[in-house]
Amino acid sequence: MNISHFLAMGGYAVYVWPSYGLTATVVGLNIFWARRSLRQAQREARRRLAALKLAASS
């Protein structure tokens, strides 16, 4: 298969490739956001735990 023929998408390249690009962006961002959200929650939980230990020891 010819690569430039493939990229031309039968004249629909300006609609097809931005659609796929946007989709890849949203899929990637959601992975990043989900991981960041979990990491933040874990950090906050650690901080809370440390504060509890401090309160218990004093």
Add this chain to the structure above:
Amino acid sequence: MAWVWFHRFGSPPHFYRLARRLAPWFGWPALILCVAGLIGGLGLAPPDYQQGDGFRIIYVHAPAAWLSLMVYVVMATSAAVGLIWRMNVAHAVAASCAPIGASFTALALATGMLYGRPMWGTYWEWDPRLTSELLLLFLYLGYMALRSAIDDVARADRASAVLAIVGVVDVPIIHYSVIWWNSLHQAPTVMKFGRPSMPASMLVPLLLMLAGFTFYFGALLLTRARGEILRRERNAHWISAALEES
């Protein structure tokens, strides 16, 4: 037996650990299914006899639109479970759905505009399908705004659950809009009774993409729900155990 399962599922430490173990079982199949779907959809499927190669947008547009609806149903169902049985884990799942659903609703609208321009000659039309899908985006955004406006988590859970449950009426409206009204949007290809109106070479990649996006959502939801559960939890004992594992 069922009640034992229900209670275990509703126990935050158990759900937290289960979600961590299950996530890769959703993530890896999602990747494999999507790669296979993309090879089939971009490479192997023949051009459409009417829409040419432009129809290949369907392989990202339909999965995004499917997630926009499926995520909403999951969100409203878990919100209802949380409200009825006062189950914290269910509220955490519902809250985790909203940002995922909102982003895929926006993606369905954006890829739909890029699909509509060459096929209908317009990016946007106040058509029943497009308008009801836009309303879905506002429902997600409203749900998120309502949650962030209320500081007390338990109150935010209850108020946003009511909004999610009321908003679920939009889901059948979106699905049947192309049948009930005279719409620019094409009628369902897969989600209907009877045989899908596509040859297998086009249909199989679409089904792979739909399945891949569904598994992908599962992995995202499990990851987000773990964070949401930690945010709600005040029991120091299991938090320290959970943090050591992860």
